[in-house]
Amino acid sequence: MYRRPDLYDAIYSYRDYERESAILREIIEKNKKSSGNRLLDIACGTAHHLEFLQKDFECVGLDKSPHLLKMAEKRYPKCKFVEADMMFFELGYWFDVVICLFSAIGYTKNLEMLKSTVSRFFTHTAPGGVVIIEPWLFPSRFVEGHMSLDTVDRPNYKVSRMSASHRAGDVCVLTYYFTVGRSGKVETWENRSELALFTELDYMEAMRQAGFEVEFDPVGLWSRGLLIGRKPL
Numbered sequence: 484m485y486r487r488p489d490l491y492d493a494i495y496s497y498r499d500y501e502r503e504s505a506i507l508r509e510i511i512e513k514n515k516k517s518s519g520n521r522l523l524d525i526a527c528g529t530a531h532h533l534e535f536l537q538k539d540f541e542c543v544g545l546d547k548s549p550h551l552l553k554m555a556e557k558r559y560p561k562c563k564f565v566e567a568d569m570m571f572f573e574l575g576y577w578f579d580v581v582i583c584l585f586s587a588i589g590y591t592k593n594l595e596m597l598k599s600t601v602s603r604f605f606t607h608t609a610p611g612g613v614v615i616i617e618p619w620l621f622p623s624r625f626v627e628g629h630m631s632l633d634t635v636d637r638p639n640y641k642v643s644r645m646s647a648s649h650r651a652g653d654v655c656v657l658t659y660y661f662t663v664g665r666s667g668k669v670e671t672w673e674n675r676s677e678l679a680l681f682t683e684l685d686y687m688e689a690m691r692q693a694g695f696e697v698e699f700d701p702v703g704l705w706s707r708g709l710l711i712g713r714k715p716l
Contacts, residue, residue, distance in 0.1 A: 589619030
């Protein structure tokens with residue numbers, strides 16, 4: 484969806500990355516039993532969390548967008564970045580911490596692919612390591628026809644992102660309408676996203692089947708909770 488890093492950063496500027504990273508660090512300290520400090524940020528985008536996590540971890544960011552990764556590499560030269568799809572990546576080594584935030588896990592679309600992807604996370608987690616996943620909306624929280632509006636109003640840079648949603652089976656279909664004004668020029672376009680409406684049980688069963696000990700934190704980073712998986716030693 485986001486080929487332009489400036490637009491991605493503007494839309495998600497409401498997120499408090501420092502506060503969220505502090506929460507992640509507390510969860511990691513509580514749950515991680517492995518002795519290493521390697522961290523993998525899956526679907527990292529422009530990798531703002533790594534600004535704070537790189538102080539304590541050897542960080543790798545993974546995303547399938549080369550445009551977002553290019554900005555992340557420029558911003559955080561101490562970190563390593565890999566262009567790959569979270570559903571099919573193979574790095575060949577373990578991480579003590581694996582995080583997948585911004586509800587990106589919903590793009591797996593169906594239960595079979597969710598299980599396959601979570602199993603891939605397990606393969607890349609060191610014994611005693613921890614995986615933290617921010618889920619997409621549960622079906623019970625989905626509102627048919629819900630509309631949202633995000634705006635950014637800066638000198639010489641204006642953004643409007645409106646979305647409308649509907650349900651197609653177990654999939655949430657989101658249609659985004661973008662308007663971006665920059666340096667006197669205005670662009671408009673539409674974009675469509677599809678995210679699976681997995682239940683809390685779906686997520687937890689997928690993680691248990693992969694081999695994780697799992698719990699759900701209903702508070703999480705802001706509103707969608709967090710799934711916390713521990714790989715046994």
